[in-house]
Amino acid sequence: MAPDEVTKKKRKSVKFAEEEPPKVKEAPKKQKAGKKIEVSVELRDKNEEKMGRKRKHRMKKSQAEKRQKLMESLVGPQVDEMDFEPEHKTFADFGLDERILKSIGELGWEKANQVQESVISLALENKNIMGRARTGSGKTGAFLIPLVQKLIAESKTNDGSVGPSAVIIAPTKELITQIYKLFVKLSQALPFLQAINLCDINEEENSVWLEDRSHVVVTTPGKLLRMCSLRPEYCTLVSYLVMDEADLLLSFGYEEEMIKIRSKLPPTYQCLMTSATLKDDMTTLKKLFMTGPVITIKLTEGDLPNSDQLTQYQLTCGSDEERFAILVAMFKLKLIVGRSILFVNTIDRCYKLMLILRVFGLKSCILNSAMPANSRCHVINQFNEGSYQIVIASDVSDADGSKLKEEIAGKSDEKPEKDEKKGKKASKLDKESGVSRGIDFHHVSNVVNFDFPETTDAYIHRVGRTARGFNKGTALSFCIPSERAHLEQIQEEINQQMGRKVLQPYEFRIKELDTFLLRTREALSKCTKGVIKKARLKEIRQELMRSANLQTFFAKNEREKLLMQTDCHPVMLKINSPAIADVTSYMVPEALRGMDFSAPGAKNRRYNMGQKHRQKLKHKFQKKGKDPLKTFKI
Numbered sequence: 109m110a111p112d113e114v115t116k117k118k119r120k121s122v123k124f125a126e127e128e129p130p131k132v133k134e135a136p137k138k139q140k141a142g143k144k145i146e147v148s149v150e151l152r153d154k155n156e157e158k159m160g161r162k163r164k165h166r167m168k169k170s171q172a173e174k175r176q177k178l179m180e181s182l183v184g185p186q187v188d189e190m191d192f193e194p195e196h197k198t199f200a201d202f203g204l205d206e207r208i209l210k211s212i213g214e215l216g217w218e219k220a221n222q223v224q225e226s227v228i229s230l231a232l233e234n235k236n237i238m239g240r241a242r243t244g245s246g247k248t249g250a251f252l253i254p255l256v257q258k259l260i261a262e263s264k265t266n267d268g269s270v271g272p273s274a275v276i277i278a279p280t281k282e283l284i285t286q287i288y289k290l291f292v293k294l295s296q297a298l299p300f301l302q303a304i305n306l307c308d309i310n311e312e313e314n315s316v317w318l319e320d321r322s323h324v325v326v327t328t329p330g331k332l333l334r335m336c337s338l339r340p341e342y343c344t345l346v347s348y349l350v351m352d353e354a355d356l357l358l359s360f361g362y363e364e365e366m367i368k369i370r371s372k373l374p375p376t377y378q379c380l381m382t383s384a385t386l387k388d389d390m391t392t393l394k395k396l397f398m399t400g401p402v403i404t405i406k407l408t409e410g411d412l413p414n415s416d417q418l419t420q421y422q423l424t425c426g427s428d429e430e431r432f433a434i435l436v437a438m439f440k441l442k443l444i445v446g447r448s449i450l451f452v453n454t455i456d457r458c459y460k461l462m463l464i465l466r467v468f469g470l471k472s473c474i475l476n477s478a479m480p481a482n483s484r485c486h487v488i489n490q491f492n493e494g495s496y497q498i499v500i501a502s503d504v505s506d507a508d509g510s511k512l513k514e515e516i517a518g519k520s521d522e523k524p525e526k527d528e529k530k531g532k533k534a535s536k537l538d539k540e541s542g543v544s545r546g547i548d549f550h551h552v553s554n555v556v557n558f559d560f561p562e563t564t565d566a567y568i569h570r571v572g573r574t575a576r577g578f579n580k581g582t583a584l585s586f587c588i589p590s591e592r593a594h595l596e597q598i599q600e601e602i603n604q605q606m607g608r609k610v611l612q613p614y615e616f617r618i619k620e621l622d623t624f625l626l627r628t629r630e631a632l633s634k635c636t637k638g639v640i641k642k643a644r645l646k647e648i649r650q651e652l653m654r655s656a657n658l659q660t661f662f663a664k665n666e667r668e669k670l671l672m673q674t675d676c677h678p679v680m681l682k683i684n685s686p687a688i689a690d691v692t693s694y695m696v697p698e699a700l701r702g703m704d705f706s707a708p709g710a711k712n713r714r715y716n717m718g719q720k721h722r723q724k725l726k727h728k729f730q731k732k733g734k735d736p737l738k739t740f741k742i
């Protein structure tokens with residue numbers, strides 16, 4: 109090629125590069141000149157990308173600075189601390205409306221507990237309150253009862269056409285559903301009081317969003333902002349604001365939403381914040397939302413129930429494999445009985461544990477933030493109705509955002525394979541989900557920290573799923589050597605808080621569980637990443653089958669429904685012997701010998717299997733008898 113031609117081509121390509129955004133992949137491969145330009149174009153692209161990233165970073169930084177300045181400019185409210193001594197009041201002592209008292213009676217609540225005693229009387233006096241009380245102590249009733257009482261009078265002046273008189277904000281959809289349900293129960297004798305759960309309304313149902321006339325709105329921050337964008341005046345009549353699990357509201361990604369919400373609220377209103385782990389340094393939230401003097405309630409009871417209500421154990425294992433074996437053995441040997449919640453640290457571990465327990469004939473359901481909100485509420489309902497005895501939950505996204513970020517970034521033990529998958533994974537996790545925070549699982553006898561939690565708050569909230577109200581419960585925390593540091597730190601903090609040694613050691617002689625260990629090892633060897641992935645997919649299919657939106661589609665397309673149903677069988681690990689789930693006498697440790705641990709139907713199963721084998725042999729010999737070659741005699 110002549111040099112002139114080359115320069116011409118160069119110029120042409122340069123012109124092309126200047127006029128249009130370059131398509132790097134389509135650039136001619138054979139021409140050397142083209143290649144050079146390709147490189148320069150790529151460089152320019154990278155530079156632009158870098159600049160873009162820098163600009164974004166600068167914008168983010170300036171936004172953060174603005175937020176910081178806004179916070180600094182706010183004047184903190186005057187805070188009074190109040191040490192509260194219980195007087196053991198009944199609900200009638202608060203001068204509540206008869207209709208509310210009737211509803212409380214129907215709930216079976218005879219007397220107010222500590223937090224209710226303190227919050228109800230102060231809230232009725234229009235005080236701003238920061239209430240910290242242990243998990244399961246009845247905080248929801250504490251802020252809802254005075255609210256219903258106040259709304260009786262307020263509903264006469266506000267018909268809800270502009271917006272509600274009360275807003276209740278909580279960080280997760282499950283919690284919102286729970287609060288909403290309790291409000292409905294408490295106001296059942298007051299049909300003129302209307303409440304709405306914004307998390308329950310489809311984004312498309314615009315008429316509901318626009319025409320709602322409720323007196324109370326229960327919502328996550330995101331849904332409230334959506335409503336405000338449709339109805340800018342929506343929050344202007346708010347006189348009562350509640351933030352449940354308030355410490356979580358500012359932790360992971362809610363900060364901006366909360367600042368926007370504050371700008372929609374009127375200058376003054378009564379504000380209540382509650383949580384089991386409300387830190388004293390909640391200055392940001394206090395400054396932002398409290399519009400007058402605040403009372404911080406200090407209860408005499410600790411962060412956790414006393415040892416006569418909640419027994420707490422910690423069990424040290426040598427390895428993860430041992431941990432699986434001991435848990436299986438404890439269930440099979442009936443050392444864990446009653447409804448149990450098993451907490452793990454990642455979503456994949458939920459499925460792994462479910463698959464292992466399934467091999468041993470233990471039925472469980474799963475709860476995590478990768479599941480859609482409807483499914484999560486469905487699982488909670490099923491568990492509360494008694495369909496399952498075991499829930500395996502991952503509280504990633506609950507206690508602290510860092511854990512969720514880690515899961516999104518794939519730092520958990522089961523990493524995503526490619527980088528670009530991280531984005532997809534991130535979008536699947538619902539930040540408005542919460543398992544250990546505030547969910548009122550009914551009659552839970554045991555909480556098992558199968559993976560040891562990483563923070564004290566996470567420990568408190570997980571353990572708080574048992575021993576709720578006036579019920580009793582047990583918490584058992586497994587710990588392997590790599591989790592030792594967390595155990596020591598959390599133990600120290602809790603002991604200090606409760607003023608005594610809280611976690612008792614649970615001794616187990618692993619030697620006596622050799623057979624369980626062998627069997628679990630076999631099951632674990634079959635539980636590969638591929639199988640876990642398959643189990644996750646199956647679970648999604650099952651959720652799809654339950655989806656309310658798909659029911660109309662299935663009604664019209666019977667064939668699709670059948671196809672989905674046939675493909676919905678649960679994933680099972682391929683174990684050679686089906687008898688792996690049975691407990692034979694030699695597996696039982698000495699101290700427990702003499703008790704019957706065989707699963708119901710196990711003996712029949714064995715008998716049936718023997719029968720089948722005998723029939724097979726009989727058939728074989730009969731066949732042989734008919735074969736002249738095999739029965740030939742000289």
Ligand SMILES: Nc1ncnc2c1ncn2[C@@H]1O[C@H](COP(=O)(O)OP(=O)(O)OP(=O)(O)O)[C@@H](O)[C@H]1O
Pocket residue numbers: 216217218219220221224241242243244245246247248249383384545546547548572576577578
């Ligand atoms: N006065 C009462 N008498 C008996 N049971 C009660 C009383 N108040 C609440 N309960 C019961 O105690 C349980 C826990 O209540 P609630 O969910 O309000 O606790 P919480 O303090 O909000 O817990 P968490 O910190 O986990 O959110 C519920 O099942 C509730 O019905």
